Amino acid sequence: MDLSLSDEQKQLQDAAERFVRDKYAFENRRKIAATEKGWLTENWAQMAELGWLGMAFSEEDGGYGGGPIETMIVMEQFGKGLVLEPFLPTVVLGGGMIAKAGSKAQKEALLPPMIEGKKQFAFAWLERQSRYNLADVSLKATKEGNGWSLSGHKGVVYNAPSADHIIVLARTSGSAREEKGLTLFVVDAKAKGITRRDYPTQDALRASELTFDKVSVGADAVLGKVDDAFGVVEDAVDHAIVALCAEATGCMDAINAATLEYIKTRKQFGVPIGKFQVLQHRMVDCFTNAQEARSMTLMASLKIDDKDSVVRRKAASGAKVQIGKSGKFCGQSAVQMHGGMGVTDELSVSHYFKRLTMIDLMFGNQQHHLTRYSNLAMAA
Amino acid sequence: MDLALKPEHKAFADDVRAFARANLSPATKAKTFSGKHYDKDDHIQWQKALGRQGWLAYTWPKKYGGPGWDVTQRFLFENVLAEEGAPRIIPFGPKMVGPVIYTFGSDEQKERFLPGIRSSEVSWCQGYSEPGAGSDLASLRTKAVREGDHYIVNGQKTWTSFAHWGDWIFCLVRTSPEAKAQEGISFLLIDMKTPGVTVRPIVMLDGAHHVNDVFLDNVKVPVANRIGKEGEGWTCAKFLLANERLGIAEVPSSKRGVRSLRDIARAEPANGATLADDPAFTAQIADLDLQVQALEMSELRALSTMALGGAPGPEVSSLKIRGSEIQQRITELTMEAVGEYAAPYQPGMLFQDTNETPVGPDHAPPAAPRYFNFRKTSIYGGSNEIQKNIVSKMVLGL
Amino acid sequence: MDLAFTPEEQKFSDEVRAFVRANLATDIRDKVKNGKHLIRDDYMRWQQALGKQGWLVYTWPKKHGGPGFTPAERYIFENICAEEYAPGIIPFGTKMVGPVIYTFGNDEQKAKYLEPIRKSTVWWCQGYSEPGSGSDLASLRTKAEKQGDHYIVNGSKTWNTMGHWADWIFCLVRTDPKAKPQEGISFLLIDMKTPGITVKPIIMADGGHEVNEVFFDNVKVPLTNLIGKENEGWTCAKFLLANERLGIAAVPQSKRGVAALKDIARAEQDNGKPLIENQSFAEKIADLEIQVTALEYTELRVLSSMAHGGQPGPEVSGLKVRGSEIQQRITELTMEAVGEYAAPYLPGLLWQGSNEEPVGPAYAHLAAPRYFNTRKTTIYGGSNEIQKGIISKMVLGL
Ligand SMILES: Cc1cc2nc3c(=O)[nH]c(=O)nc-3n(C[C@H](O)[C@H](O)[C@@H](O)COP(=O)(O)OP(=O)(O)OC[C@H]3O[C@@H](n4cnc5c(N)ncnc54)[C@H](O)[C@@H]3O)c2cc1C
């Protein structure tokens, strides 16, 4: 048993830290967020050059043989800088599913360009009625000659405006909410019949509503087995959850550091407000919460590739519960301790707060994952 | 002891409801129920209607032009208006500066300022906080120097809600820098059109603009605009604070908030049914509902003491604390009810006159912004930490 | 990074389990498993078995006669002992005074005191707190005055855990009443059989007797019993505190507690089904289990950095706070699981030999006493408020 980083992992951490320091000073981030596409091509290219887009993939897929720990390391730093480049949808979700379920041809066509920074992905699973149920999918794919025709709606698809390919979760058989009967398709983002409504999100990312109107794709668009995508999707989403947890941990470190600094310098009643015991104890609780979040993220990163699927799923849900709880506590506390300044757009705290809030809502909030964890623990 | 309403009170509630239905513009009402931003007209038209009816200054005694209602009537009035979706009465005139003027002002001042407040002809805003004086209000530094029959005012106010709509601002200013912090402060009314007054918006975390910085650069203010004696402004400030405590718990709008939340839960799909069928979620609403009821009973107990001529007891002091926490919790659960559809940022959708269509359901666009924005309720009007310090000192004797 | 045990760690783990199974008497194991009170002899039998194996002082370095476990081995040892229902090791000798003696004591003192601690032939207790000095320990007033080659000790100590079973007590005493509070304190070892010492029981909220008052009336203590220099006792006290922080989170015991809670929830009925099938109760257990996991991984992170030569970082400081809250939560949920059958008060049943019949299931009568008793965990060893004060100052620099 050893929970320390290897030398290479430490170097990765240093590099990611440096990237965030150089590119994501708060005012810089504000500028990036205000650009049309909401992220910078040059940053993406640099991530490719540093090997981050390929680090979690095996060498035979063109990657560098790392895994969830490497993802955790960079995501944590991304959280500290509120990095906007679409690493999660492209690399963790898109790349992850292709590596897991893709045919040799699909991998060859998609992974190396992704690793080089030339292709981006978006994962379209959510629909208006889905809430957090990954199987609640009604977008239909019907056989059409050799290929398929896709019709239906997908919502809050992160990175859809920039993606080259949309990975679509569709129903090919079975009834509503049945796990069996789901199929993944890799669809060209510009395919005929796709209409997009793009918008920014509360935390300055970009997403879209997508309407599919008889979008034709070939048989080779199917990712993995027909009717059998659920396991792949659940696993990819669990990996994404763990990556999000790492990002949230970074956010918490940053928001706590900013708050600590603020209460040391802001004076009222002739003293720094950090001299008031209520604020001291609340600040301590913030740090304890962040420590717990870090611990659960580490646990989940270590277990997310476990052989036993119950272990994997419990790990992801357990960590997500912690992140929801800790993120809310640190976010709300930071705003409160900043007083009026906390509710303005001006300081970084409110931006970390918004990101932490949205992370809780992504792929199932605290309550959802508590239920899932509880059911898994019961069954075990 | 009796919780039931007397017949005359029932009739009163019916009158208020009929009035609201006849006078509240449907567009304004729609904004309330969809969580959209009001514009100035929404507030002013409604407040003018109330003013014409003699109800805007509903907490005032008869002799200053108020309706002279008993506490039950006030309670009913607030609740019925909330149920009917009326905007909150902007408190700065009718609830704040008005009572200060009729309590501490001269007869001329009463004649000059009260009618405009009662009718909502004149909009007021509150100039207390400064960049260096938030929780520690008494450390304020905006100074007013006497020159003949004017004060020359210099300094900066901040967090001023609705200053961009305000005709007048009431300010705490330092008239005697030598005196002890609380003793050198005076209460001044300033016409916002006076040269030297500049208003600059502060953008909030949800992207909205409610609050402002107000810069005062050699602003000439007639001495006649001072309320009370020079150096006794702190007395007015404290009076206002006490006056503010009741009603600040926002119970009627929280009751409406819980109802809206249940409606949203009924509308939100979840696992083939709705969120209202999810016991984990409905239990959270139930918990909130019980918190609101406890708060309402505390308020009713205070009102009942007052109806018998007593002073509100210690139980009032924590109303603001619990009230703000409950308001925040409503917005938090509302956002959770909306789920991932809370993510799309559609600031345009927060205003009525937009032809944008919502991403997701109609109730989704305001959900996250309201949650973010409502973090303010435990900060403004004296943060909850400050409120607890007050309770600890004044009530518990610690 | 790797969660799996190395082959050596796995081998060690097997060895520990075999040892505990062979050496922990069944009657003791059953008492621990069923939550009965242990008596002095139970602890001594188990600790002496560990002592023979050289494992009792498992945190000590080799050069002082400890086994020199790696952090991973410590973790394994603690977990297996808990899993196998071994009694907790009484810390006063092994974890508190022992390390103080080998760090600050002279060679004679080491020769005299360490061996009986390693072998558990002497029972120690801790004499820090006084009626007037709890959180503010440095205000203590028990005084020791030099008379020839003795100190004469007068005063009283309180909250002495298991003082009624102790052979020796280590005390903080005031040797210089004129110095600043922290600077006039010395660290003294006192034989409990010395004339002038009286022990008086304190009965706890659950009816149990585990703590005492200890009175010192002209107690003669040889100067050779002073550890470190005179007036430098505060250094020993602070060292002990730091030494105590790790392991105090009681994670292995909490894991055992959650497992026991689940067993009870499986046995208890709720609407015709086992309570554990009640979704909302199951989720409360799940939440607790996640809290325990978070705490465990925090501890593992610390152990791992220590294995690489690092010092325990700021994350340790929160361990006691969270650990104690979790212990309390376990007892609270256990009591909730038992429901109304937690009410019968059957103190006799807390002892093994009782032939009283339980009312309701055998575990029920324990639930409330344990809940009441465990409130102590956020108070003793420096209350959680004091812990947060320490973190705020030492870690956050506030
Ligand atoms: C998704 C959704 C959620 C909803 N949630 C709720 C809910 O939680 N509760 C509810 O009642 N209705 C709710 N509704 C209904 C309705 O939108 C609001 O009640 C409505 O009254 C708008 O309130 P407001 O805070 O914007 O305006 P007001 O309460 O009128 O306040 C306007 C502004 O005044 C300022 N202000 C207020 N008080 C003070 C003070 N003491 N000192 C200084 N400045 C101050 C603030 O800057 C504030 O933003 C909801 C509707 C939807 C669709």
Ligand SMILES: Cc1cc2nc3c(=O)[nH]c(=O)nc-3n(C[C@H](O)[C@H](O)[C@H](O)COP(=O)(O)OP(=O)(O)OC[C@H]3O[C@@H](n4cnc5c(N)ncnc54)[C@H](O)[C@@H]3O)c2cc1C
């Ligand atoms: C939306 C909004 C609208 C507002 N509208 C108005 C307005 O119209 N007019 C106006 O004059 N003002 C207005 N305010 C200002 C408001 O009253 C102040 O923000 C508030 O008093 C807190 O001051 P601050 O922001 O400077 O925070 P600070 O005083 O800097 O407080 C920062 C943190 O320290 C804590 N703290 C401070 N002192 C203590 C203490 N002694 N013990 C424990 N904790 C302490 C606070 O609770 C807070 O958590 C508004 C504020 C907001 C956010």
Ligand SMILES: Cc1cc2nc3c(=O)[nH]c(=O)nc-3n(C[C@H](O)[C@H](O)[C@H](O)COP(=O)(O)OP(=O)(O)OC[C@H]3O[C@@H](n4cnc5c(N)ncnc54)[C@H](O)[C@@H]3O)c2cc1C
């Ligand atoms: C079961 C049990 C076993 C014990 N065993 C021993 C033992 O073997 N040997 C021994 O020497 N002692 C022992 N103690 C004593 C224990 O260490 C003290 O109880 C503890 O330090 C608290 O002191 P107190 O009880 O006097 O509470 P007080 O110090 O009076 O504290 C009362 C409350 O005030 C709070 N408080 C005090 N100061 C501050 C501050 N500055 N800021 C914020 N909050 C504050 C505390 O957190 C607490 O909530 C034991 C106690 C218990 C309950």
